Amino acid sequence: MNALTTERGTLPALMADKVVPAPFNLAQRQARRLVGHDMGDPRHADAFRDLRTQLLSRSRADGLVILVAPVRRGSGGSFVATNLAAAIALDESRVAILIDGNLRSPVLHERLGVVPERGGLVDLLEGRVEDLRDVVYPTALPRLLLVPAGDRREASGELLASARMRQAIDDLRRSGERVTVVLDAAAVNSAPDARIASDFADLAVLVAGYGRDTASAVSDASAVFDPSRLAGVVFNKVP
Secondary structure (H helix, E strand, C coil): CCCCCCCCCCHHHHHHCCCCCCCCCCHHHHHHHHHHHHCCHHHHHHHHHHHHHHHHHCCCCCCCCCCCCCCCCCHHHHHHHHHHHHHHHHHCEEEEEECCCCCCCCCHHHHHHCCCCCHHHHHCCCCCCHHHHHHHHECCCEEEEECCCCCCCCCCCCCCCCHHHHCCCCCCCCCCCEEEEEEEEECCCCHHHHHHHHCCCCEEEEEEECCCCHHHHHHHHHCCCCCCEEEEHHHHHHC
């Protein structure tokens, strides 16, 4: 696999020869449940800005990698991961790279309107794509890039545990100044994928469905992660 870069500060190379889509307007963001500056009700955006601030304050280094994993499918992990990345990208001094690591049920390319014509993470990890740049796509949210999952894979643990996955994460975290990588993972109670992926992360965020996930389910899911990396639990009211 070709390394993305060996030096910091080269993020523009990620976007070389790529067409950046026109930004989503307010109606498009609302339809896709994406936060922005101009929302009529700012509470959702403010909540994600606060989450962004808390997580970024945990590490002063660039290249922070944050894992987001739901307790179970339906808890809203992808919703939180996408909007955390969007909130990071609202800061014009930062770039967010969102990775769809939920190889069993990938949805982020649809939510962000990306057509993964050059393949995705699965293609990279299985060796059909050699250059990481090929699977990094611009989105209609400025400063938010997406690595889509590509094809679904039920046997995803082996791919996530591979040396190619570790190399990809390392290359992305070094891809530019003030870059934050957000890794969306599968539900904790359905597969070992989130635990495997947490080995690459600096911080982990567990997403629990408010009024849906029991205290014991949240406790069991929390125990999967290294306590030193578990930043906390987000209670999500949005399905």
